[in-house]
Amino acid sequence: MKNIIWILFFFPVLAFAQGHEAKLKTIYTTELTDGHTYENLKTLCKEIGNRLAGSPGAAAAVEWTKQVMERYGFDTVYLQPVTVPHWERGGKDIARIIDSKTHGTVDLSALALGNTQGTGPGGLLGQVIEVKGLAELQALGSQVKGKIVFFNGPMDPSKIDAFEAYSGAVGQRSSGAATAAKWGAIATVVRSMSNRVDDFPHTGNQRYAPEYAAIPALAISTQDANLLSKLLAQQPDLSVYLESHGEMKTEKLSYNVIGELWGSEYPEEIIAVGGHLDSWDVGEGAHDDGAGCMQAIEVLRLYTHLGWKSKRTLRAVMWMNEENGLRGGQEYARLAKENGEKHIAAIESDSGGFLPIGFSSTGTDAQRSKLSSWADLLRPYQLWNLQKPGGGADIGPLRDQGTFLIGLLPDSQKYFIYHHTEADVFEAVDQRELELGAAAMAALVYLIDQEGI
Amino acid sequence: MKNIIWILFFFPVLAFAQGHEAKLKTIYTTELTDGHTYENLKTLCKEIGNRLAGSPGAAAAVEWTKQVMERYGFDTVYLQPVTVPHWERGGKDIARIIDSKTHGTVDLSALALGNTQGTGPGGLLGQVIEVKGLAELQALGSQVKGKIVFFNGPMDPSKIDAFEAYSGAVGQRSSGAATAAKWGAIATVVRSMSNRVDDFPHTGNQRYAPEYAAIPALAISTQDANLLSKLLAQQPDLSVYLESHGEMKTEKLSYNVIGELWGSEYPEEIIAVGGHLDSWDVGEGAHDDGAGCMQAIEVLRLYTHLGWKSKRTLRAVMWMNEENGLRGGQEYARLAKENGEKHIAAIESDSGGFLPIGFSSTGTDAQRSKLSSWADLLRPYQLWNLQKPGGGADIGPLRDQGTFLIGLLPDSQKYFIYHHTEADVFEAVDQRELELGAAAMAALVYLIDQEGI
Numbered sequence: 001m002k003n004i005i006w007i008l009f010f011f012p013v014l015a016f017a018q019g020h021e022a023k024l025k026t027i028y029t030t031e032l033t034d035g036h037t038y039e040n041l042k043t044l045c046k047e048i049g050n051r052l053a054g055s056p057g058a059a060a061a062v063e064w065t066k067q068v069m070e071r072y073g074f075d076t077v078y079l080q081p082v083t084v085p086h087w088e089r090g091g092k093d094i095a096r097i098i099d100s101k102t103h104g105t106v107d108l109s110a111l112a113l114g115n116t117q118g119t120g121p122g123g124l125l126g127q128v129i130e131v132k133g134l135a136e137l138q139a140l141g142s143q144v145k146g147k148i149v150f151f152n153g154p155m156d157p158s159k160i161d162a163f164e165a166y167s168g169a170v171g172q173r174s175s176g177a178a179t180a181a182k183w184g185a186i187a188t189v190v191r192s193m194s195n196r197v198d199d200f201p202h203t204g205n206q207r208y209a210p211e212y213a214a215i216p217a218l219a220i221s222t223q224d225a226n227l228l229s230k231l232l233a234q235q236p237d238l239s240v241y242l243e244s245h246g247e248m249k250t251e252k253l254s255y256n257v258i259g260e261l262w263g264s265e266y267p268e269e270i271i272a273v274g275g276h277l278d279s280w281d282v283g284e285g286a287h288d289d290g291a292g293c294m295q296a297i298e299v300l301r302l303y304t305h306l307g308w309k310s311k312r313t314l315r316a317v318m319w320m321n322e323e324n325g326l327r328g329g330q331e332y333a334r335l336a337k338e339n340g341e342k343h344i345a346a347i348e349s350d351s352g353g354f355l356p357i358g359f360s361s362t363g364t365d366a367q368r369s370k371l372s373s374w375a376d377l378l379r380p381y382q383l384w385n386l387q388k389p390g391g392g393a394d395i396g397p398l399r400d401q402g403t404f405l406i407g408l409l410p411d412s413q414k415y416f417i418y419h420h421t422e423a424d425v426f427e428a429v430d431q432r433e434l435e436l437g438a439a440a441m442a443a444l445v446y447l448i449d450q451e452g453i
Numbered sequence: 454m455k456n457i458i459w460i461l462f463f464f465p466v467l468a469f470a471q472g473h474e475a476k477l478k479t480i481y482t483t484e485l486t487d488g489h490t491y492e493n494l495k496t497l498c499k500e501i502g503n504r505l506a507g508s509p510g511a512a513a514a515v516e517w518t519k520q521v522m523e524r525y526g527f528d529t530v531y532l533q534p535v536t537v538p539h540w541e542r543g544g545k546d547i548a549r550i551i552d553s554k555t556h557g558t559v560d561l562s563a564l565a566l567g568n569t570q571g572t573g574p575g576g577l578l579g580q581v582i583e584v585k586g587l588a589e590l591q592a593l594g595s596q597v598k599g600k601i602v603f604f605n606g607p608m609d610p611s612k613i614d615a616f617e618a619y620s621g622a623v624g625q626r627s628s629g630a631a632t633a634a635k636w637g638a639i640a641t642v643v644r645s646m647s648n649r650v651d652d653f654p655h656t657g658n659q660r661y662a663p664e665y666a667a668i669p670a671l672a673i674s675t676q677d678a679n680l681l682s683k684l685l686a687q688q689p690d691l692s693v694y695l696e697s698h699g700e701m702k703t704e705k706l707s708y709n710v711i712g713e714l715w716g717s718e719y720p721e722e723i724i725a726v727g728g729h730l731d732s733w734d735v736g737e738g739a740h741d742d743g744a745g746c747m748q749a750i751e752v753l754r755l756y757t758h759l760g761w762k763s764k765r766t767l768r769a770v771m772w773m774n775e776e777n778g779l780r781g782g783q784e785y786a787r788l789a790k791e792n793g794e795k796h797i798a799a800i801e802s803d804s805g806g807f808l809p810i811g812f813s814s815t816g817t818d819a820q821r822s823k824l825s826s827w828a829d830l831l832r833p834y835q836l837w838n839l840q841k842p843g844g845g846a847d848i849g850p851l852r853d854q855g856t857f858l859i860g861l862l863p864d865s866q867k868y869f870i871y872h873h874t875e876a877d878v879f880e881a882v883d884q885r886e887l888e889l890g891a892a893a894m895a896a897l898v899y900l901i902d903q904e905g906i
Contacts, residue, residue, distance in 0.1 A: 029611040158482040160834055160889075195885070355808065355864055357835065381613055382810065382864075384837035411808055411835075411864070413885050432648070432866050436613075 020377055020450065024443045027302060028381060031439040037298045038431045040068065041291060041353070045284035045426035052114075052281040053321035054086030054252040061277050062255045065293065065318050069259035072301045074316075076262075079255040082331045084321040086252045087115050089281055090245030093201075094123070095189060095220050097231060098239045105241075106231075108224035109199050110189075111421075112244035113173060113206040114280060114324045117214040119187070123243035124148075124216065126186050130232050134171050134179055145184035148240055150232070151176045152225050155195045155416065162195055162412035163351070169193060170204070177217035178209035187216040187242050191225035193416060199223050200421040203280050205324050216244050256328045257318040261300050263449075265311040270336075271448055272315045272346040273299050273441055276322035276329075276394050283424035287415065291353030291429060293318050295408070295438040302442050310449045312344065319394040322350070326393060333397035343403040345448050347441055348392025352418070353434040354410035358383045359444060360390025363404035363453075370453050371406070377447065383440055385409055404453050408441055473830055473903065477896045480755060481834060484892040489754060491884045493521065493747045494806070498737035498879035505567075505734040506774035507539030507705040514730050515708045518746065518771050522712035525754045527769075529715075532708040535784045537774040539705045540568050542734055543698030547576065548642060548673050550684060551692045558694075559684075561677035562652050563642075564874075565697035566626060566659040567733060567777045570667040572640070576696035577601075577669065579639050583685050587624050587632055598637030601693055603685070604629045605678050608648045608869065615648055615865035616804070622646060623657070630670035631662040640669040640695050644678035646869060652676050653874040656733050658777050669697050709781045710771040714753050716902075718764040723789075724901055725768045725799040726752050726894055729775035729782075729847050736877035740868065744806030744882060746771050748861070748891040755895050763902045765797065772847035775803070779846060786850035796856040798901050800894055801845025805871070806887040807863035811836050812897060813843025816857035816906075823906050824859070830900065836893055838862055857906050861894055 031037070048064060051057035062079065069077040095110035112118060126148040131137045133153040137144065151172035155165035170193055177188045192202035199221045208214045220228065232238050257277060263269065275292020279285020296316040303310060320328035336343055347359075358378075361371055372386050391405030399405055410433070418424040484490070501517060504510035515532065522530040548563035565571060579601040584590045586606040590597065604625035608618035623646055630641045645655035654672045661667045673681065685691050710730060716722065728745020732738020749769040756763060773781035789796060800812075811831075814824055825839050844858030852858055863886070871877040 028613065032610045157485045157885075160481065355866060357810070357837075382838070384810075385835070413808060413889070414883065430867065432610075436866070 020447065023446055024377060026306065027442045027446065028439045030302060030306065031298070031435050031442070032432070035298065035435045035438060036301060037294045037434050037438045040294045040297065041286065041429060041434065042426050044290045044294065045286050049284050050279050050281050051277065051285060052087065053084040053254055053278045053324060055281065058254055058278050058320065062257055065257045065277060065297065069297060069316065072304055074259040074261055074300055074304065077259045080258055080332065080335065082254050082256055082320050082328050083251050084254045084327050085115070085325045086249040087324055088247055088249055090118060090247055093218055094241065094243035095218055096241040097228065098125070098241055100237070100239060108228065109201045109221040110218045111201040111203040111282065112246045113217045113219060114203055115248065116177065116206050116217045116244065116246045118245040118247060119216045119243050120245070123241055124187055125239055125241045128232060128238055128240050130229060134176065137179055142183050144180060147185055148242065149176070149180040149185045149188045150228060151188060151190040152229050154191060155193060157195060162416050165195055166193055166416060173204050173219065174207055177206050177215050178212060181212035181215045182209065185215060189240065190217065190219050192219045192222050193419065194222050195416045197222045197226065200423050202420045203282060204420045216242055218242060218244055254320045256320050256332055259297065259300055259316040261303055261310055261314045263312040264309045267313050268342055269312040270315055270341055270343045271312055271445055272317050272343055273445055274317035274319060274394065275349050276320070277318035278321050278323050280323055280420045282420070283422045284426055286424050286426050286429050287352035287418050288420065288424055289322070289350045291434055291437065292349030295349050295434070295441055298438040299442040299445050312449050314445060314449065322394050329394035330397050333401070336398065337401060343398055343401060345404040345406060345453050346395035346398050347406040347408065347444060348395045349408040349437060349441060350392050351407065351410050351412065352415040353429045353437055354414060355433045356383060356408055356410050356437045356440040358385030358388065358409040360388040360407040360409045361405060362389060362391045362399060367404040367453055374447050378443065381440060381443065406444065408437055410437060473900065476899055477830060479759065480895045480899065481892045483755060483759060484751070484888050484895065485885070488751065488888045488891060490747045490751045490887050490891045493750065494739065494743050494882060494887065495879050497743045497747065498739050502737050503732050503734050504730065504738060505540065506537040506707055506731045506777060508734065511707055511731050511773065515710055518710045518730060518750065522750060522769065525757055527712040527714055527753055527757065530712045533711055533785065533788065535707050535709055535773050535781050536704050537707045537780050538778045539702040540777055541700055541702055543571060543700055546671055547694065547696035548671050549694040550681065551578070551694055553692060561681065562654045562674040563671045564654040564656040564735065565699045566670045566672060567656055568701065569630065569659050569670045569697065569699045571698040571700060572669045572696050573698070576694055577640055578692055578694045581685060581691055581693050583682060587629065590632055595636050597633060600638055601640045601642060601695065602629070602633040602638045603681060604641060604643040605682050607644060608646060610648060615869050618648055619646055619869060626657050626672065627659055630659050630668050631665060634665035634668045635662065638668060642693065643670065643672050645672045645675050646872065647675050648869045650675045650679065653876050655873045656735060657873045669695055671695060671697055707773045709773050709785055712750065712753055712769045714756055714763055714767045716765040717762045720766050721795055722765040723768055723794055723796045724765055724898055725770050725796055725848070726898055727770035727772060727847065728802050729773070730771035731774050731776050733776055733873045735873070736875045737879055739877050739879050739882050740805035740871050741873065741877055742775070742803045744887055744890065745802030748802050748887070748894055751891040752895040752898050765902050767898060767902065775847050782847035783850050786854065789851065790854060796851050796854060798857040798859060798906050799848035799851050800859040800861065800897060801848045802861040802890060802894060803845045803847070804860065804863050804865065805868040806882040806890055807867060808886045809836060809861055809863050809890045809893040811838030811841065811862040813841040813860040813862045814858060815842060815844045815852060820857040820906055827900050831896065834893060834896065859897065861890055863890060
């Protein structure tokens with residue numbers, strides 16, 4: 001008798017879970033046997049290539065992703081105007097070690113940092129002073145006056161999560177030039193944000209402080225950072241010649257690209273899923289973040305292809321200008337508020353097209369508990385990690401509207417091999433890993449759509 | 454008062470766990486900043502290369518790994534004689550489509566399967582009949598008489614665990630020729646065991662049935678399997694010319710290579726950690742299983758380097774002949790029994806040098822519970838999956854001695870790109886992933902050594 005009561009009590013819950021289980025299986029099987037994510041990423045990378053905000057590549061990517069979503073027959077596809085900064089590299093970056101005695105030179109693999117002011121064609125020559133981080137620079141203070149500051153603090157290899165190692169080192173890149181300028185330095189050179197020793201320089205954002213000079217700032221490869229450090233130890237008065245041509249141009253009009261499937265029961269509740277469409281101006285922006293954009297489109301395509309109607313409104317969003325301004329994410333949130341939209345959840349994929357191992361999130365305890373309650377459904381797909389705090393840069397501005405923020409969490413080990421380099425090309429993305437990511441996002445969208453959050 | 458009692462009660466447990474935590478951190482930090490695994494793998498792959506049992510490569514690998522462990526100063530290093538089968542490929546394998554009308558030919562990327570008898574230099578020409586698996590062959594029965602059976606069942610892409618997809622398809626390779634011979638087929642061609650479509654043929658073991666003819670058997674690349682299938686659909690009477698030169702030679706004397714650190718408290722309790730030293734005769738045996746061997750040596754090197762004394766005896770074992778005979782694993786277990794050794798646990802790494810995500814295991818409920826009890830200590834290292842049943846081929850024979858069998862569990866997505874091919878070279882292994890695997894094994898050895906199992 002007791003058993004019967006238990007069965008009657010649990011039957012609806014079990015049936016519900018079994019329904020979810022079958023749906024998740026359908027999502028994964030469809031994606032892994034007949035997914036479009038990989039082919040779409042190939043087109044984005046190979047026919048458009050890199051796409052810094054304000055560039056012709058970015059404009060082409062806006063047009064192409066709009067067409068792709070229209071072709072898939074989403075309920076509506078539209079552009080959301082965003083004014084973006086427009087930085088141009090302007091030419092080949094040079095970092096050259098000069099031996100004052102022998103006049104020998106060594107060219108280092110270099111890339112000017114994004115949003116920086118170039119040296120101009122005349123270049124700049126200076127003595128180099130090496131520091132391991134911002135604290136060491138602050139301690140030196142005005143001793144760096146008239147010199148080139150060389151930031152050589154590596155990403156800590158003992159950190160298991162590579163994003164943690166990145167966080168610990170990236171200040172040298174993002175605010176190194178501003179801090180060095182405060183003490184009168186004439187330029188900065190930064191060890192690339194990579195956890196490998198190789199020959200790729202990594203660009204990335206740099207923010208000047210308005211009250212100090214906008215001095216040139218370049219990244220050099222980790223291999224060349226090791227070399228420069230070694231030579232400096234032998235010859236502390238070593239000089240380096242720098243040449244870069246970066247310039248901030250007039251702001252441009254660009255767009256977030258949005259595709260929607262309207263909800264059948266709660267159309268006013270929006271679940272946004274997306275990535276950022278812009279990339280740096282090197283490589284093909286494959287992992288960062290073509291992968292996330294193509295995965296987001298795929299989530300809605302899977303619904304369309306399977307003939308599923310969502311209860312809530314699903315929105316695939318290609319945010320513009322994450323890399324050097326975040327204008328797309330800010331404008332998206334501003335308009336959502338202005339239009340009285342209700343985003344119950346936003347999921348961003350912007351950590352590379354690698355093996356997904358879970359989801360990071362930022363939200364209330366209730367929201368995070370709800371996510372955890374799906375652990376048994378997600379574990380068969382190796383989505384174990386549901387505890388990490390996180391989300392995504394573009395969805396961050398939605399937080400103060402109560403939106404539950406979620407980040408697809410791929411394994412982090414290899415991201416910083418490719419991040420912001422010429423090596424971030426289509427061939428660096430593995431088809432199954434990319435598809436597993438798309439399926440993971442679709443699975444989570446399905447659960448949130450069915451159960452709310 | 455109650456609080457004080459609780460604190461007194463839990464204090465030793467907490468202190469214990471915190472001690473473990475610090476030790477695991479030391480293991481990981483040491484390995485990720487100053488590990489030897491990657492450099493050792495480079496030497497094995499580049500200076501010795503592939504090493505099928507009985508080959509000069511295998512002999513060189515035995516000698517070199519012995520020297521490496523001696524150089525690290527392990528308490529003892531010795532060889533354990535094992536008689537191994539000795540198969541030789543004997544020449545270039547050919548699989549060529551012949552169009553009987555146009556006399557046009559297409560050469561397919563092919564590799565004879567291991568332990569197979571070759572066609573000999575005269576080759577063999579036959580009509581091809583395609584099946585998707587062993588069941589379809591059984592249904593056809595004597596219709597395949599005088600023909601070449603083409604096994605074209607793919608690894609199921611919808612399986613999340615690639616080893617599961619492999620298990621579902623590998624029967625075509627391992628017993629396809631034996632089954633086809635029963636029905637009078639003259640040879641078999643098998644679609645490579647790969648979850649990618651590419652041009653690499655994958656060799657692997659094939660077992661004849663003593664009561665039927667030993668017919669030639671070759672693998673062709675997945676790309677060429679698709680091509681052959683397409684052409685067969687257009688022209689069902691298509692012929693294929695096969696040429697292979699495989700031969701079983703006289704058995705040879707080889708060795709398991711064993712290094713030991715003697716236990717300080719329970720020296721009679723042995724924890725074995727290892728991989729198999731042999732590989733197929735193509736590529737460099739980097740993922741399969743140079744990675745596992747170098748990780749196992751590294752576990753003991755870390756103990757030596759850190760000056761840690763183990764309570765129990767730690768043994769690094771390089772088993773010989775996993776690929777085409779398993780003689781090393783069998784002889785190791787036989788001798789362990791004969792010598793009255795007590796192996797409390799055996800850990801094998803033989804699933805590639807990829808990102809570790811947990812451990813598989815086979816043992817009693819108590820043994821598996823003990824492993825699960827360390828979940829909180831292992832999770833910070835992304836070792837989430839402690840539930841999967843498994844272990845390793847070489848340690849399997851120890852099971853009837855009560856040994857707890859454990860397999861390092863790396864992510865499986867990419868293993869079958871490289872497995873048994875020319876592509877399984879050093880460059881296919883990522884340094885951090887390899888090191889994370891070595892550290893994971895060392896961490897588990899540490900916990901078992903401290904707490905028993």
